[in-house]
Amino acid sequence: MDRSFLSDENTIKASRDFVCIRTVTYEDKTEAIFLKSTFMGRTGGDLRNFGFCILSPDGKRQLRRSNRGPNFAYANSREMAADLRQIAKQYSAKTTGKESNPALPQMKSVRLGINVASCDGLPSVVVAGRDQSEVDRLNQKLSAVIWSQELAGRFIYASTTNLNDLNIVAGARGKTGILVIKPDAFGMKGELIGAIDADVSKENLKSSLAFAADKFIRNSKSHGIHVRDGRRTGQIWETEVPVPDRTRSFNRGTNGQGRRSRK
Secondary structure, X not given: OHHHHHOOHHHHHHHOOXXXXXXXXXXXXXXXXXXXXXXXXXXXXOOOOOOEEEEOOOOOOEEEEEEOOHHHHOOOHHHHHHHHHHHHXXXXXXXXXXXXXXOOOEOOOHHHHHHHHHHHOOOEEEEEOOXXXXXXXXXXXXXXXXXXXXXXXXXXXXXXXXXXXXXXXEXXXXXXXXXXXXXXXXXXXXXEEEEXXXXXXXXHHHHHHHHHHHHOOOOOOOHHHHHHHHHHOOOOOOOOOOOOEEEEEOOOOOOOOEEEEEO
16 A cells, blocks of 8 residues: 555655644554544544544544545545645645744654654664753754655654663664664664764765665564564563454354454
8 A cells, every 4th residue: 555655756746735644543642532533433443553534734624534544545646646736725835934844753752763663664863962952953954854855754753852762772872963773673672873963064964864774774574474573572562552452353154263463
């Protein structure tokens, strides 16, 4: 689905007129309440780790019916891109009279950023500062370069003023600045593969990130082997919102045996 819809060149171009939000589902209690109301409506039921919806600019009205994914709403990526362009025409962008960059798309914590980066096969970038003003300054510097064609979508971002958050990253203890991290296969830990000084120029920041993205080698994963290895080695991710324990039966009418599945 992602390869045929969200990664399509036409969809990416059309989406630049939208604020694209990646939900964290089980990692934020407030967001979980919103997602249940948006995707479950009055029917109730358990929160699911998927969903696609287009909302009005105030986030209060569904412009298109929510569904499991864009492949359930559109026949192909060309149809999706055309619909996005049509919706964008109905809303004019607000201007402030001065040039600005979109905000940095951050995960809510270093821990979650590294985990999502592992899932997506991308490097993680963590802005680490000793106070919030330092972090804000570095985030502004990042937001000025990451939306270029060379860098858009190539990292998962997070920031922190608590340097203890970096204890799960080998080689990053006590460091500040813009840190490039390779997550481990299970997204529980990471390894520092690049540290960019806080005083870096815009041009050098862009080239350093492009170099890191080009050299990054993702962990190769096979779903079945990955899940089996995780269970065998006790790699358990604790979510903020409990994940419903669902039981599904497979091969009904053949051997009558079911399989327990947690998602």
